[in-house]
Amino acid sequence: MALQPSLRQLIVAGSHDAPHTLDIFLDYVCPFSAKMALTIDNVLKPFFSKGGKYDGKVKAVFRLQVQPWHATSTLTHEAGLGVLRASPENFWPFSLLLFKNQTDYFDIPASTLTPIQIREKLALLAAEIIPADAVEQVKDLLTLKGSPNGGVAVTDDLKYNIKFSRQNSIHVSPTVLWDGLVAQEISSSWGEKEWTAFLESKVLV
Structure with a gap:
């Protein structure tokens, strides 16, 4: 499916020109x-x-699925997009690190933090993965500037991801599309056995 050029690092496995596509919609604060x-x-x-x-x-393709019932979902996805822009080769390692530390951004642990403090915390997490100069760039990308309601530097990238989900009627995470159609049978509980059987049934090797 379509993917704007600036977000090509959302392809987290396989070559860009592979004929088959798994679009995998995930939320950073969804277990x-x-x-x-x-x-x-x-x-x-x-x-x-x-x-x-x-x-x-x-x-x-890792499709960013912002779920607003998780209070920090927008902020964590902004951080992912900030890393994608500042240090694209580290986007997936940072994403894995954020998933592993997602409980820090659950509703109750984050409830006493301001959005600015949460963004600072996310930048510190990114610092475990990306170079120091890229960390400063991420901090800048996540800083509110301009109009009082204009968002941050990656807000347009965030909007793209949200609009893509909405127009394709994606409501929850994880949701997986195979070549553009929802594959209802795919579950987060799948391991190598289930994925092997699925791919063998879909791909002519």
């Missing part, structure tokens, strides 16, 4: 999304990477 993110890293990336069984055949 089921965290489980699926680890599966992407441990199961799908080896399948789709160079030398893997589906090398050049399938790619996986």
Whole structure:
């Protein structure tokens, strides 16, 4: 499916020109999304990477699924987009780190923090992965500037992701599309066995 050029690093597994596409809609503060993110890293990336069984055949796109009933969802996704812009090669490692630390951004732990403090906390988390100069860029990208209601520097990228989800009627995470259609059978509980069977049924090797 479509992906604007500036967000191509959202392709987290497989080659950009692979004919088959898994669009995987995940929310950084959704426990089921965290489980699926680890599966992407441990199961799908080896399948789709160079030398893997589906090398050049399938790619996986991480679609940012902001869920407003999680109070910090917008802020965490802004941070992901900030890292994508400042240090694109580290977007997926940062995403995994954020998923592993997602409980810090759950409703109750974050309830006593201001949005500015949460953004600062996310920048410190990014500092564990990305170079120091990129950390400063992320901080700048997440700083409110301009008009009183204009958002931050990555707000337009955030809007793109939200609009993409809305126009495709994606409501919850995780949701997975196979070649543009919702694959209802795919679950966050799937492991290598289930993914192997699914891909064997869909891809002519």
